[in-house]
Amino acid sequence: MMIDRRILTHFDFLLIFLIIPLIILSFYLVNGFDAGKGVRELIYIGVGVVLFFIFFLIPFRKLSRSITIFYWIFIGMLLIIDFYGAVRLGAQRWIIIPGTGMSFQPSEPMKIALILMLANLICHNPPPRNGYHLKDLAIFSFYILLPVFLVAKQPDLGSAIVMFVMGYGILFIVGIQKRIIFWVLGLFIVSAPLLYSSNILTRWEYQAKRVHDFISTTPSHQVQQSLIAIGSAGWVGKSKEDITQTKFGFLPIPITDIIFSYYVERFGFLGAAALFVIYIILILHILSFCLLDKRDYFLQVVAGGVAILLFVYMSVNVAMTVNLAPIVGIPLPILSYGGSSFVTFMVLFGILENLLAFKFDFEYNSSPINKIRGKKGPLAQLVRALGS
Numbered sequence: 536m537m538i539d540r541r542i543l544t545h546f547d548f549l550l551i552f553l554i555i556p557l558i559i560l561s562f563y564l565v566n567g568f569d570a571g572k573g574v575r576e577l578i579y580i581g582v583g584v585v586l587f588f589i590f591f592l593i594p595f596r597k598l599s600r601s602i603t604i605f606y607w608i609f610i611g612m613l614l615i616i617d618f619y620g621a622v623r624l625g626a627q628r629w630i631i632i633p634g635t636g637m638s639f640q641p642s643e644p645m646k647i648a649l650i651l652m653l654a655n656l657i658c659h660n661p662p663p664r665n666g667y668h669l670k671d672l673a674i675f676s677f678y679i680l681l682p683v684f685l686v687a688k689q690p691d692l693g694s695a696i697v698m699f700v701m702g703y704g705i706l707f708i709v710g711i712q713k714r715i716i717f718w719v720l721g722l723f724i725v726s727a728p729l730l731y732s733s734n735i736l737t738r739w740e741y742q743a744k745r746v747h748d749f750i751s752t753t754p755s756h757q758v759q760q761s762l763i764a765i766g767s768a769g770w771v772g773k774s775k776e777d778i779t780q781t782k783f784g785f786l787p788i789p790i791t792d793i794i795f796s797y798y799v800e801r802f803g804f805l806g807a808a809a810l811f812v813i814y815i816i817l818i819l820h821i822l823s824f825c826l827l828d829k830r831d832y833f834l835q836v837v838a839g840g841v842a843i844l845l846f847v848y849m850s851v852n853v854a855m856t857v858n859l860a861p862i863v864g865i866p867l868p869i870l871s872y873g874g875s876s877f878v879t880f881m882v883l884f885g886i887l888e889n890l891l892a893f894k895f896d897f898e899y900n901s902s903p904i905n906k907i908r909g910k911k912g913p914l915a916q917l918v919r920a921l922g923s
Contacts, residue, residue: 550884554869564870576872579874586885596658612641613682701843764796772801778801818842
């Protein structure tokens with residue numbers, strides 16, 4: 536049994552080596568806090584790994600119609616939440632899977648659908664030399680703002696902002712007139728205080744309280760305990776027996792959105808620095824894929840989208856724990872406990888590896904000779920290679 540060497544040549548092993556330490560740390564922290572949740576974390580990891588390989592084998596470059604259907608399916612799910620969504624902590628974001636008692640947030644796979652949809656649209660309408668104009672921006676904005684509006688309505692302010700930044704960040708990377716992006720960002724910054732002071736946000740009591748806690752002179756109890764955990768950790772952190780903020784419950788559910796505080800309390804300043812290095816290298820490495828081939832817009836969009844997601848998730852999550860941003864429910868990528876975010880990133884990593892490992896197929900398909908000879912998808916090539 537042999538594997539086509541071109542697949543192994545193009546497969547990015549550094550990406551995997553950077554992800555593995557984060558997965559190991561996540562299980563170590565979760566299992567150390569609650570062995571029962573540690574078992575569930577292993578299940579999430581297993582599901583994520585399986586989906587990584589499944590999505591690695593899907594020929595996304597040839598699934599234009601399927602990508603469009605995939606996008607609209609999750610738009611439909613976001614609409615269904617208004618009628619059948621489960622309500623938790625004042626937000627209606629979850630769909631219960633019948634017969635299992637398990638739930639998932641459509642806003643997470645919606646991020647995947649949005650990235651693929653933008654990649655599909657940009658591949659069919661590449662940017663002109665001087666970048667996209669207002670007419671093109673209007674078309675892209677429809678596909679970006681529709682899920683942003685539906686997610687914000689749940690309300691899920693964190694995910695809505697992430698999708699907004701990711702969508703327009705992708706356009707900035709691929710090629711759009713820079714002055715247009717600055718106008719969009721300027722409009723968003725100017726309108727944010729107006730939205731907060733209006734009834735649009737204040738009628739969402741839970742979201743408004745988080746913003747109010749951030750701008751008040753005294754941080755919320757959760758943020759205060761987070762700052763104590765980080766400030767008392769020292770250079771190398773504390774042993775499991777000495778982590779007072781986590782051990783005695785001062786940090787509420789420390790393995791979810793505020794896991795960074797729990798991590799620093801365990802591993803200290805040096806551990807935090809090491810974690811930042813891993814994330815920065817991972818983000819810059821993925822962003823470098825955008826420079827591999829100017830013709831490969833699909834890879835540019837996916838790589839740019841994943842890098843932006845990682846950066847926004849990491850920076851906002853850490854900023855929340857040190858009172859530099861309001862608590863908006865954004866997890867620390869790969870590290871925070873929970874299946875939705877972890878599985879989303881594993882799927883995105885699988886898509887990235889597919890676009891890289893089967894890049895020879897993209898190069899072959901882009902040749903005029905291929906139009907005469909016919910073409911085979913990457914999945915078919917892999918199956919044929921394994922069977923030889």
